[in-house]
Amino acid sequence: MTDGQERAWADLAPRYVLEAPRDEAATSVRPGAVISPRDVWGRDAALIVEVGSGQGHAIIHAASSRPEDDFLAVEVFTAGLARTMLNAEQAGIENLRLVEANAPEVLAHLLPAASVTELWVFFPDPWHKNKHNKRRLVTAEFASVAATALRDGGVLRLATDWEQYARQMRDVLDAAPEFTRGFEGDWADRFDGRILTAFERKGARAGREIRDLAYVRRSRT
Template sequence: MTDGQERAWTDLAPRYVIDAPRDDAATSVRPGAAITPSDVWGRDAPLVVEIGSGQGHAIIHAASSAPETDFLAIEVFTAGLARTMLGAEKAGVENLRLVEANAPEVLEHLLPPASVDELWVFFPDPWHKNKHNKRRLLTPEFATLAAGAVRDGGVLRLATDWEQYARQMRDVLDAAPEFARSFEGEWADRFPGRVLTAFERKGARAGRAIRDLAYVRRHRG
């Protein structure tokens, strides 16, 4: 990391980073490590969680635009989290927290059941080579974990610039009994709360269509 990013971890991590109890791996989350969101953010407010927040451009913009909402960025890359903290400090964002951990374990162990109002997965790694497709995040197992974390009536929002992955996402979530489409036709409209990032610009420059999806968490029986 750069000197500035190292400073972020020294000076800003106590303010922004949730110290998740670990299992065996450095980015794991120990079972039974659930947080209480009202304790972490110091209030009761809607919670938006972004998986794969990268350098934080989307979630910092969202958090600064909606101070009445709490935001959690999940990322495994330390430098990206450091950049996010620096950006949050510059923007004066107080309603954002970060966790360095594997997203499925955050959904399963760190977040209480039905605690998330919106879950965002924007431009996840497409693992576009066929032999690597099995590494993709969006699987039936992920849909089950997401359904556990999202409250009844909450929303799962997704976006990708890889057509084949977009279709896989749609197939997985259409088949998930806990979720229902919140759009008509083939694809959802572009989510207006998603700021235009480098990933989206890169995909558009390459001539790839940006595909949005949105699903509502059905009410638990």
């Protein structure tokens, strides 16, 4: 991290960062380490979780424009979380928390079942080489933990600029029994709550089309 990011972590982490009990790895979450969203945010409100939040551009914009909702940014890169905290402080945001941890473990072990209203997966690493495809986040296993964390009627929103990955995401979630499509046709309309980031502009300049998906958590009964 830069000196500024180091200072941000020291000064702002007590205010913004959730300390997750660890398992063996530095970014793991120990099973049974579940939090109470009401205790963390001090109220009962819709909870929106972004996994792979990067430097926080999307979730900062959302948290500032939706003060009635609560937000959690999940990221494994400390520098990105530090930048997110700096921007949150500058914007006076109070309804955002961050956790430095692996996303599937946050969904499986840290968040209570059926506690999440929306789950965002925007531009995850495409691991575009065939030999690396197995490292992709969105798999049948991820769909299962996402379904556990989402409340009935909750929405899983995804976006990517890699067509092959978009098709894999769609195949995985179409096959997941806990989800139903929240769109008609091949792809969902662009999610209005997703701001245009520099990362997205870079993909567009390279000629890659942005594809959105949205899936609704089926009722458990």
